[in-house]
Amino acid sequence: MNDFLELVKRLRSVDEAVTLLGTQIEIDDSIREALDFAIAAHEGQKRKSGEPYIIHPILVAAITASISGDPTMVISALLHDVVEDTPHTIEEIGERFGPDVRHIVEGLTKIVEIREDKLAPAGSNERLITSALSFRKMLIASIEDVRVLIIKLCDRLHNMLTLDALPPAKQLRISEETLVVYAPIAHRLGISRIKNLLEDLSFRYIYPKDYAKIDEYIRSNHQSLHIRLNSFIGKVKNTLCMYGFPRDEFEVIGRVKHYYSIYLKMHRKGIGIDEVLDLLAVRVIVKEPIQCYEALGALHLQFTPLISRFKDYIALPKDNGYQTIHTTLFDDENIVEAQIRTERMHHLAEYGIAAHWKYKEGEDAGEEIKLEWLKSLPYQDDSIEEFYELAKNDLFSEDITVFSPKGDYYTLPKDSVALDFAYAVHTEIGDQATGAIINKEKASLLTILKNGDIVRIVTQEEPILHCSWVDTVKTSRAKEGIRAKCRQRTREVNELTGVNILATIFGKRPEQIRRLLEEAGATTSVQRIPESLDVLKEKIHKIAREAKIREVRFWEVLKKGYKRPWIKEIDHFSFYTNRPIDRVEFDYCCHPKAGDDIVAFYKENRAIIHHKLCRKAYSLIQAGEPMVFVRWSGSKLARYRLIVALHNRKGVLAQLLTRLSHLGLNVTSIELGIYSSDNAEYCRIEVESERANKKEIAQGISSKFKLIDIVALDDAYNHK
Secondary structure, three states: OHHHHHHHHHOOOHHHHHHHHHHHOOOOHHHHHHHHHHHHHOOOOEOOOOOEOOHHHHHHHHHHHHHHOOHHHHHHHHOOOHHHHOOOOHHHHHHHHOHHHHHHHHHHHHOOOOOHHHOOOOOOHHHHHHHHHHHHHHHHHHOOOOHHHHHHHHHHHHHHHOHHHOOHHHHHHHHHHHHHHHHHHHHHOOOHHHHHHHHHHHHHHHOHHHHHHHHHHHHHOHHHHHHHHHHHHHHHHHHHHHOOOOHHHEEEEEEEOOHHHHHHHHHHHOOOHHHOOOOEEEEEEEOOHHHHHHHHHHHHHHOEEOHHHOEEOOOOOOOOOOOOEEEEEEEOOEEEEEEEEEHHHHHHHHHHHHHHHHOOOOOOOOOOOOOHHHHHOOOOOOOHHHHHHHHHHHHOOOEEEEEOOOOOEEEEEOOOEHHHHHHHHOHHHHHHEEEEEEOOEEEOOOOEOOOOOEEEEEEOOOOOOOHHHOOOOOOHHHHHHHHHHHHHHHHHHHHHHHHHHHHHHHOOOHHHHHHHHHHOOOOOOHHHHHHOHHHHHHHHHHHHHHHHHHOHHHHHHHHHHOOOOEEEEEOOEEEEEOOOOOEEEEOOOOOOOOOOOEEEEEEOOEEEEEEOOOHHHHHHHHOOOOEEEEEEOOOOOEEEEEEEEEEOOOOHHHHHHHHHHHOOOEEEEEEEEEEEOOOEEEEEEEEEEOOOOHHHHHHHHHOOOEEEEEEEOOOHHHOO
16 A cells, blocks of 8 residues: 555646546546546645645545445545535535435535644644544544545545645644544544554654654664564464465565554653564464464464463454454564454454445445444533543553453453443443452452453442542543533532522521522522522522512511521631531531532531532432532642652653642652552652642643552542
């Protein structure tokens, strides 16, 4: 494919582009009609490089043909910019080329391309929002037809191949969006050829110095790397023949890993390229699935395997259908990754879901393909950024496979916890989870799962809130499940609390207050009372007025015991009530930290503080216990415990302490060497901060160091 893409990059004439398209797919009458229509529609339009614009859709069609071989997708690729950039309408496309092409082109048109001159500056919050918005539009447009995504990826690949025509600032912005939006989608669709190309092309523009260092090393060591690679390929071939494989029954392909994957390995381990041991990889391609295991046995008998890196994706395929055996082998002083697969598995690994069209056996093969992960993403989420973070976790992560006691297997992101597994089984299981049994031993729901673990979830009938665990779980399904349940509970608690506060002020039962609110037409915004003093004052006024108008005797009684509420400051709390408060107490069941959402119950001149989502508080709120309006009045330092990985290099601890100081964090204790690995030590640090936003602190540290864990101390909800 590399030679083909070099041609794509160099072509500058329409005739050459059409010729190249013809090498990838037969240009029949329908494709010819679409080609002529597109050429006429884009006549006179130019690209930034000055070449005719029509070359772009023709070459996108050629790339699409190379990975899918599907005429409908090729026609749609030829027409993908017609509706957006010319006077022609989607209705006209449908009339001329049929409903299938119209459907795809309409999906592509809905993904409003972020034009180069409208991209936000690199590093800005606006850039994240626009990238995330583009990301969501792409996925929504593709729920019903994944072909839309495939063509869009081919479109972006051609844009990246011809990015040299744009100014450096625009190159950087487009490359950033490609790396955070398009490459993860190609990864999730299993189209490794496009994913690797998009990553390397983006890497070149985003980190040019790092790219240059890797490129220089690979080029200067090209001969020795390929000598080692060819030597190992020869050994593998001889080994397979020695164990009974005929020479024409298998193929061995060697490669040097692509640049961005090398960079990620260097970055994760804090090492130089000369320290990356597994730069080389081979693929063994056989005829039948059983031969994959025969080849694996032969290689493991001949070479020492690194068992910790063995993965069998044939017995346990990835969600996108990817099947290959991965093993890593020692060869003299080299470490080489070997992938073993059949020819069919190889096509799927290279072309992903597009292989269903490229290698279809029947006319309807690949038809109506929908991916469950596309439909399960939280599209309705109000926050575009939050949606992107949730989706990105699922789209672009290393996988592990864990099992239920019955043998059902689930693919989860690396470092997932038992609660992720619970939500993967079913949302209700996640909501009702109380604990886990992992490999027949009791474990916390926050236990990190390992590849091959057998997990059983312990549940109870009533749902359990795990609100502070939302940053610990890894999957979007678990995060959204936790947030949805906590949002629902928060709304319910706020509404009940609002009524209880009013009932306490007026000395009446909650049901009487509800009736007066209904008669006064003031039931809206009751849930805002616990968080807004203005709303509380408004409701007090409306209830008093309604009581006076509609129920004279009630108003007379109310006046005798009613006093106008006032603000009372005690310790770190501000109350608005007409009841005397002598002291503030915390119940034993929860220990909210400064800035947490809280509620206050009133008992015998005492205000008793609870976390808003405390289970005991929920029972008291439901029972209509007297409550008073409360909010934090002063600032109290929030405390956090951090676990940070420090790579073994000079001055790294000083750099970390400097970073913590810049973030406004005061270090109260530090413990070094709590864990260690080959290339890193882990330290436990306790800090104080005026910020209550744990996520903001985590992001500030993670931008420079590998943050393993962050826990808010004295927060009962981290220790359920």
